[in-house]
Amino acid sequence: MGNICVIGPTGAGKTTYLAALAYCPQVNNQIFTITSVTEDAKKIANKAQTIIKNGASLEPTIIDGVKIKSFYDLPLYQFKIKIKPWLKKADEINLVVRDYPGEIFNELVSGIYNELHLEFIEECLKKDIEGCLLLLHGWEDNSDNFYSQVMGKFIELMDKHDRSQNLRIAVAMSKCERGELWPGRLDPENDIFNVHLPRTKSLLRQGILAQNLQFYAISTFGVLERNDPRPNRQDETDQIGSSRSILRIPKKWRPYNLISPLYWLSKGKRMRYGV
Ligand SMILES: Nc1nc2c(ncn2[C@@H]2O[C@H](COP(=O)(O)OP(=O)(O)OP(=O)(O)O)[C@@H](O)[C@H]2O)c(=O)[nH]1
Ligand SMILES: [Mg+2]
Incomplete structure (x- = not known):
């Protein structure tokens, strides 16, 4: 279990x-099937149905101290993913995923002082966490500067928790259906990260982390x-x-590359077919 x-x-679209x-x-797909195991996963599937059918957007994940008082109150999604490419052997991944509120990531640079937020970061770097999917969505203006500072802090924390050699990291540019990014999706390390977020990319590629790191481009909405x-x-x-995005033509929903980063995080090798 990963x-x-x-x-x-x-x-960022987490x-x-x-x-x-x-x-x-519920979407016809011949390559993989996903089963939601926990109640939280089933609940969010219902919400997704609204998003996909009626063109809605989810609420931000916020630690309000009322509904979410500790790490264990964060929704826990458990999925079983079976992959069966045509004429190839079937493969399976089992995942337990925690969805973190973005405010914790945003706070990393200035320092996390809130007890609850500290607890979240500690949990995220515990030994039984196999991998971390880092979803980034900014590529303009100051994004590179901000992300490289955050990642600097995150790497320090990984070191402190003795995780810099054994925590897999998948860094993904989300919402990659955006016209400026879409052509770079096939080689995101070179054509997205190197071009738009060069400092962040080289910081991550330096040193020990490099062996446990892969870059991805994903789009939940697709083209x-x-x-x-x-x-x-x-x-x-x-x-x-406040602005938000919704699907333009729900009937044409075809997400891009949702599974590949999860495959890498749980197996430590890249999937050869992009789904
Ligand atoms: N263009 C585009 N927008 C997306 C995509 N995925 C999510 N969004 C939109 O991005 C916005 C934020 O999505 P969320 O999933 O709430 O983001 P989050 O990372 O969970 O944010 P926090 O919970 O605040 O940390 C919403 O308006 C979504 O509809 C995508 O693939 N493409
Ligand atoms: Mg959220």
Whole structure:
């Protein structure tokens, strides 16, 4: 059983990604099947149905001290993923995933002083966590600067917890259906990270971490068609002025690369076919 944590800045798409995983079984797919094991995973699959069918967006994950008082109150998603590529041997991954609120990632640079947040970070670096999926969504302006500072802190913490040699890290650019990123999806390390986030990339590739690190591009929303790479996305602004994205044509939902990073995190080798 692989314990995985998903971290990344606020709004990177972490919860939506997990919801899409939980909902995937209802979408006809010949290569893999996903079974939601825990109640939380089943609940989020229902939410995903609303997102996919009616074009809605999930609420941000917030530690409000009321519903979430400790690490154990964070939703726990357990999935069993069976992969059966055509004419190839079937493979299986079992995952237990915790979805972290983005505020913890955002706080890493200035230092985490809140007891509860500290507890979250400690849990994320415990020995029984096999891997960490780091979802990033920014590539413009100051993103490289911010991410490299955060990653510097994260690497320090990994060292402190003796995890720098044995925690697998998958760094993924999320929402990669965006036109500026989509052409770089096939070789994200070189064509996305090197180009848009060079400091973050070289910091991660330096030293001991490098052996346990892979770069990915994923999109929970995907593009409209194989031959029509327009993003399947529509941006909206709500009454209070905050913006969110929803699926443009729910019927054409085809997420990109949801499983590959999880495969690497649980098996330590890359999947040869992109799903
Ligand atoms: N364009 C695009 N938008 C997406 C994608 N996945 C999620 N989003 C949107 O990104 C916004 C944030 O998504 P969340 O899943 O709530 O992000 P989060 O990382 O869980 O954020 P916190 O819980 O605040 O840490 C929402 O408006 C989503 O609809 C995607 O693949 N493409
Ligand atoms: Mg969330």
